[in-house]
Amino acid sequence: MSSQRLFAAVLxxxxxxxxxxxxxxxLHEVPGAGHLRWTARAGWHYTLAFLGGVEEDVLPDLHSRMERAAHRTEPFPLRVHGSGRFDGRALWAGAAGGLDTLRLLAARAGAAARRAGLPMEEHRRYTPHLTLARSRVQVDLRPFTEALAGFEGMRWEAGELSLVRSRPPVDGVPGEQPRYEVVRAWPLGR
Structure with missing residues (x-):
């Protein structure tokens, strides 16, 4: 039986x-930018729950549970806001707006996956972030986070929970990016 690498997200x-x-x-001109692997714009998303490898036979139950999680959560305002970093290895843009609802949706997506039988990692405080760049080596990301610190994106309404398939980059291909495909999406609210 084949499995798919899936995650729940808001796009x-x-x-x-x-x-x-x-x-x-x-930011691509900032000294040190060459040490970063910049994520392709097509890969920008706010991950709610990483599900890992999901077997085909789990999908019907997972889909129905994700749909319930979406319907129980009302649409909410969101915008890309500011920046941050995880150690010296990941640069990200943050979020502002309905963060309590975003965190609630993340908790519901994780619970839906657990109830569908997926082994989910231990819960930790959800940090909404949209990954912009990664590095395999430790990089001083402060110049990048400082340059984006004041970024205030347009306000938009998050109205959908997406289930996304992730395909890892092809080994040995310079500049190859992971590929993401929305396999299902459910509107928020009733």
Whole structure:
């Protein structure tokens, strides 16, 4: 039986991604930018729950539980806001707006996956972030986070919970990016 690497996410709309792309472009000129692997714009998302490898026979139950999680959560305002880093290895853009609802949706997506029988990692405080770049080596990311610190993206309404398939980059291909495909999406609210 085949499995798929899946995660639940909220995806920014194209105008918000356009705006963020404009703010990120100058960062490619910051000293040290060459040490970073910049995520492709098509991969920008706010992960709610990473599900790992999911077997085909689990999908019907998982889909129905994710649908319930979406319907129990009302649409909420969101915007890309500011920046941060995880150690010296990941640069990200943050979020502002309905963060309590975003955290609730993340908890519901994780619970849906657990109830469908998926082994989910221990719960830790959810930090909404949209990964912009990663590094295999320790990099001083402060110049990048400082450059994006004041970024205030346009307000948009998060109205959908997406289940996304992740395909890892092809080994040995320079610049190869993970590929993401929305396999199912459910509207928020009733």
């Amino acid at each position: 920014p709309p194209a105008p918000a991604a356009d705006e963020l792309a404009g703010a990120v472009a100058p």
